[in-house]
Amino acid sequence: MTQLPLLALTMGDPCGIGPEIAAKAFHSPKAHENMRPLLVGDEATMARAVETTGVPLTIRTVSSVSEARFTPGTMDLLPVSSLAPDEVVPGAPTARTGQAMIDAITRSVDLALSGECDAMVTGPIHKVAMKLAGSEFHGHTELIASRTRATEFAMMMAGDRLKVVLVTIHIPLQEVVRQLTPAKITDLISLTARSLTERFGVESPRIGVAGLNPHAGEEGLFGDEESRLIAPAVETARALHPECAISDPLPPDTVFFKAAEGHYDAVVCMYHDQGLIPFKMVHFHDGVNTTLGLPIIRTSVDHGTAYDIAWKNIASEGSLLSAMHMAAMQARNRIRR
Numbered sequence: 318m319t320q321l322p323l324l325a326l327t328m329g330d331p332c333g334i335g336p337e338i339a340a341k342a343f344h345s346p347k348a349h350e351n352m353r354p355l356l357v358g359d360e361a362t363m364a365r366a367v368e369t370t371g372v373p374l375t376i377r378t379v380s381s382v383s384e385a386r387f388t389p390g391t392m393d394l395l396p397v398s399s400l401a402p403d404e405v406v407p408g409a410p411t412a413r414t415g416q417a418m419i420d421a422i423t424r425s426v427d428l429a430l431s432g433e434c435d436a437m438v439t440g441p442i443h444k445v446a447m448k449l450a451g452s453e454f455h456g457h458t459e460l461i462a463s464r465t466r467a468t469e470f471a472m473m474m475a476g477d478r479l480k481v482v483l484v485t486i487h488i489p490l491q492e493v494v495r496q497l498t499p500a501k502i503t504d505l506i507s508l509t510a511r512s513l514t515e516r517f518g519v520e521s522p523r524i525g526v527a528g529l530n531p532h533a534g535e536e537g538l539f540g541d542e543e544s545r546l547i548a549p550a551v552e553t554a555r556a557l558h559p560e561c562a563i564s565d566p567l568p569p570d571t572v573f574f575k576a577a578e579g580h581y582d583a584v585v586c587m588y589h590d591q592g593l594i595p596f597k598m599v600h601f602h603d604g605v606n607t608t609l610g611l612p613i614i615r616t617s618v619d620h621g622t623a624y625d626i627a628w629k630n631i632a633s634e635g636s637l638l639s640a641m642h643m644a645a646m647q648a649r650n651r652i653r654r
């Protein structure tokens with residue numbers, strides 16, 4: 318990469334806060350520090366977002382990436398949909414608004430796969446809107462993995478103090494134990510180790526592994542998943558990654574504060590909220606969601622569509638700016654290696 322990393326940003330669900338935070342982020346001087354952002358989305362929706370937020374930003378539509386100029390004060394926008402203003406009602410997604418947000422994602426994936434951009438950064442989408450548009454996928458992670466033909470992928474939530482990676486993602490709690498296997502846990506630890514090195518530049522990763530049960534099972538008194546599933550997975554992962562320090566299954570109530578104090582580069586978590594509750598307590602306004610294991614770089618905001626405050630000019634663009642900077646950082650690390 319001879320130039321600054323080029324990022325394709327999706328506007329997210331038009332009925333949520335995505336367009337507003339994109340307008341605010343593009344207006345921020347931080348959006349042009351060491352990167353070149355291009356918005357992929359809907360022109361009329363973005364024009365309304367600029368008006369709603371009151372940011373002095375000129376929208377410049379382009380028909381290809383090569384036409385973008387990346388001038389501060391200007392948003393280069395590659396249109397992929399043409400929603401009429403009255404089609405976008407805050408908090409009320411339709412099949413058409415859902416399709417518009419999906420089209421922005423798929424176009425950005427294709428730009429990243431073809432090398433026309435160096436990374437993609439996604440705005441928040443609503444899972445119901447995906448369903449209304451007829452998508453078979455629950456969220457970005459599954460859609461992007463399918464389009465890039467990735468078979469081994471994972472959700473990492475990343476911030477300066479805490480990084481968590483999830484063995485299981487969007488499934489009911491009662492399914493979690495059924496879906497945990499030593500092979501799945503080993504693969505996830507292994508993907509975390511490789512990604513910390515390749516994407517984050519950590520040469521000898523220190524990985525904390527959370528247990529599942531209170532007190533990590535308390536020697537079998539409160540459950541045996543630690544000894545039966547997690548400890549064997551850790552042993553295999555240690556043999557595969559002698560360069561890493563991988564913990565035993567640790568009590569989940571203390572592993573996160575130790576990680577936030579710098580003892581671990583990432584914590585492997587057994588289920589969604591085990592990782593996301595401590596993560597959002599620490600990093601709600603600057604945290605990033607990034608997908609590991611893809612052939613492209615993808616980061617995202619850590620929050621959702623916030624329908625309750627959509628189009629009210631309240632939403633913070635902090636997480637989106639962090640996601641942009643993390644995408645640029647990963648793109649630079651990939652080139653360096």
Ligand SMILES: NC(=O)C1=CN([C@@H]2O[C@H](COP(=O)(O)OP(=O)(O)OC[C@H]3O[C@@H](n4cnc5c(N)ncnc54)[C@H](O)[C@@H]3O)[C@@H](O)[C@H]2O)C=CC1
Pocket residue numbers: 334338440441442443444445457606617618619620621622623624625626631632633634635636
């Ligand atoms: N990256 C993505 O696309 C994500 C999408 N989602 C999806 O978003 C939808 C709504 O999810 P919820 O659980 O309601 O979470 P949410 O993050 O949309 O909202 C939770 C609370 O945080 C507030 N909030 C969220 N983002 C904010 C921001 N930037 N500034 C200020 N306040 C903010 C909201 O107003 C609300 O009170 C769901 O469909 C969920 O699956 C959730 C997380 C990430």
Ligand SMILES: NCC(=O)COP(=O)(O)O
Pocket residue numbers: 442455456457458459593606617
């Ligand atoms: N809890 C994170 C979340 O729901 C985001 O999912 P995705 O759209 O990034 O797959």
